[in-house]
Amino acid sequence: MINFEYYTPTKVVFGKDAEKETGKLVKAQGCRKVLLHYGGQSAKKSGLLDRIEMSLKEAGIDYISLGGVVPNPRLSLVYEGIRLCKEAGVDFILAVGGGSVIDSAKAIGYGVANEGDVWDIYSRKKEAEACLPVGAVLTIAAAGSEMSWSSVITNEDGWIKRGYSNDLGRCRFAIMNPELTYTLPMYQTKCGVVDILMHTMERYFNTETDFEVTDRIAEGLMVSVIHNARILMKEPENYNARASLMWASSLSHNNLTGCGLSSDWATHQLEHEVSGMFDVAHGAGLAALWGSWARYVYMENPKRFARFAVNVMGIPQDFEHPEKTALEGIEAVERFFREMEMPTSIHEMGIDLTEEQIETLAYKCSFKETRTIGDFKKLDKEDMIRIYQMAR
Numbered sequence: 001m002i003n004f005e006y007y008t009p010t011k012v013v014f015g016k017d018a019e020k021e022t023g024k025l026v027k028a029q030g031c032r033k034v035l036l037h038y039g040g041q042s043a044k045k046s047g048l049l050d051r052i053e054m055s056l057k058e059a060g061i062d063y064i065s066l067g068g069v070v071p072n073p074r075l076s077l078v079y080e081g082i083r084l085c086k087e088a089g090v091d092f093i094l095a096v097g098g099g100s101v102i103d104s105a106k107a108i109g110y111g112v113a114n115e116g117d118v119w120d121i122y123s124r125k126k127e128a129e130a131c132l133p134v135g136a137v138l139t140i141a142a143a144g145s146e147m148s149w150s151s152v153i154t155n156e157d158g159w160i161k162r163g164y165s166n167d168l169g170r171c172r173f174a175i176m177n178p179e180l181t182y183t184l185p186m187y188q189t190k191c192g193v194v195d196i197l198m199h200t201m202e203r204y205f206n207t208e209t210d211f212e213v214t215d216r217i218a219e220g221l222m223v224s225v226i227h228n229a230r231i232l233m234k235e236p237e238n239y240n241a242r243a244s245l246m247w248a249s250s251l252s253h254n255n256l257t258g259c260g261l262s263s264d265w266a267t268h269q270l271e272h273e274v275s276g277m278f279d280v281a282h283g284a285g286l287a288a289l290w291g292s293w294a295r296y297v298y299m300e301n302p303k304r305f306a307r308f309a310v311n312v313m314g315i316p317q318d319f320e321h322p323e324k325t326a327l328e329g330i331e332a333v334e335r336f337f338r339e340m341e342m343p344t345s346i347h348e349m350g351i352d353l354t355e356e357q358i359e360t361l362a363y364k365c366s367f368k369e370t371r372t373i374g375d376f377k378k379l380d381k382e383d384m385i386r387i388y389q390m391a392r
Helices: 018-027 048-058 075-088 099-113 186-204 212-234 239-253 266-278 282-300 302-311 322-339 355-365 381-391
Strands: 011-014 033-038 062-066 092-097 134-138 150-155 160-165 173-176
Touching: 011 018, 011 239, 018 048, 018 092, 018 134, 018 173, 033 048, 033 075, 033 099, 048 092, 062 075, 075 099, 075 150, 092 099, 099 134, 099 150, 150 266, 160 266, 173 239, 186 212, 186 239, 186 266, 186 282, 212 239, 212 302, 212 322, 266 282, 266 355, 266 381, 282 302, 282 322, 282 381, 302 322, 355 381
Parallel strands: 011 173, 033 062, 033 092, 092 134, 134 173
Antiparallel strands: 150 160
């Protein structure tokens, strides 16, 4: 294992009717005016926004609203949020939605609290020095942004998708009521399942010596996610299954499943370029790419993939041929993705990549040939091209 720091300052309020605590939690932050940030019509139609607004009013909290967040949240709306916050004197942002809304709220927070263009932070030209405080009312179990230090924004100028991680952006609190996920389209639930798994798998496939405690936490979480996902395919309003996925979403991305270990993130980096260019759902993009990444890198350490196959996917151990067990584990993951009606190739998302598009994706992912990605195996631009070709 390696030395590590573990920091999770987010207060979690979890359970039925948890959103009723919103006003009290916001008031405890000592703020004067709130930006209520949300996505499309679902929060309105469900009555959730009405309940939150009533809670804020009862607590004596003044607020303004900004909706319109879409999957792969846009920089243009972040700019609009920054402008509104500065004009209205907002000093707290309340995100009501899933990872896209929370990521957008974090970006607005950086933009208000730092001089200059917020995109300079996401494009790594400068570091954030502050962030307006953010809280979240979670409605989708997927991205884990409610307890992570990360956020991802898409710039429509060139359709470039970039992430930024800083403890300054961590949510002050996260309100989690699993019942709020009952009305989600099943496709969003399935995409969320993939995202939760991948946030742990990106940490699990590492180059460090096994750290048994963290490995067992990660394996147990992934087994639980797969088990409860199958329950939800038959019982979409099973409270315990919804609650398990919602909590797993947070634990998968607050780094509990990566303590003491390195992490990879190559599949995420490869996917960011695909969803940036084609605006596909993040979870679907991850499912489409992971098998190709895994087959490209598994021989770097087939025993690691074999352990995953046995302990997570239930594949019998072949002690003499760990590479055989490893491949069977990769195939088992793809079978599960297909069971979830998730793609296992880019073509299955309705996209037929040309060689020119593959070259562009790899060029962007390599930051114009200035970086490698991954840790399990370092990948340069040519490696990225080969994986995109395998995945198309």
